[in-house]
Amino acid sequence: xxxxxxxxxxxxxxxxxxxxxxxxxxxxxxxxxxxxxxxxxxxxxxxxxxxxxxxxxxxxxxxxxxxxxxxxxxxxxxxxxxxxxxxxxxxxxxxxxxxxxxxxxxxxxxxxxxxxxxxxxxxxxxxxxxxxxxxxxxxxxxxxxxxxxxxxxxxxxxxxxxxxxxxxxxxxxxxxxxxxxxxxxxxxxxxxxxxxxxxxxxxxxxxxxxxxxxxxxxx
Numbered sequence: 001x002x003x004x005x006x007x008x009x010x011x012x013x014x015x016x017x018x019x020x021x022x023x024x025x026x027x028x029x030x031x032x033x034x035x036x037x038x039x040x041x042x043x044x045x046x047x048x049x050x051x052x053x054x055x056x057x058x059x060x061x062x063x064x065x066x067x068x069x070x071x072x073x074x075x076x077x078x079x080x081x082x083x084x085x086x087x088x089x090x091x092x093x094x095x096x097x098x099x100x101x102x103x104x105x106x107x108x109x110x111x112x113x114x115x116x117x118x119x120x121x122x123x124x125x126x127x128x129x130x131x132x133x134x135x136x137x138x139x140x141x142x143x144x145x146x147x148x149x150x151x152x153x154x155x156x157x158x159x160x161x162x163x164x165x166x167x168x169x170x171x172x173x174x175x176x177x178x179x180x181x182x183x184x185x186x187x188x189x190x191x192x193x194x195x196x197x198x199x200x201x202x203x204x205x206x207x208x209x210x211x212x213x214x215x216x217x218x219x
Contacts, residue, residue, distance in 0.1 A: 006158050010036040011103050012129045014167045019126025030096050032165035034088045037070045039157045052080045066106035069098045138171045145183045
């Protein structure tokens, strides 16, 4: 059923039916996975972020074990968000591969993905999202947009990261996309939703920064 961590739900919706990130936006999608893991740790007070510097505040909590490699990396020493993104998205980096494998394994244990062999020599393990699980996840997000379900900070973060990485529109009709824009605008303007509005702006700002750093690094 839906509602694991932001990173798990992002993985299910971003990974294609061949078990890989979309070819035309692989770097952005991998960046989104790092951003989603970052937000899981941040929203659960495992880490804090101030002036782009990340500090580990406590131990990794139950339910986020699939983010252990990201947590261990951040626990080594304080790092900036730009440094984190660059380290994870280097073409030779094993970090994004480990994060992807850990999240994939956690979803496999929950029967949300299947395992397949791929790669040039067939030695790479691919995690393919189960269609029914993917459908439940996106329907849950749509329910938040149409006010059929309470809008949580986690769902707002997930929607914004999917939107920033261009992995959301494929699941939405033009009407639903329009309703999403209205919903995000309402969250920003409604004084009763200050916490959610702050999250919309925060994730948008963080995502813009993440992907700007990717462009700089890749150039």
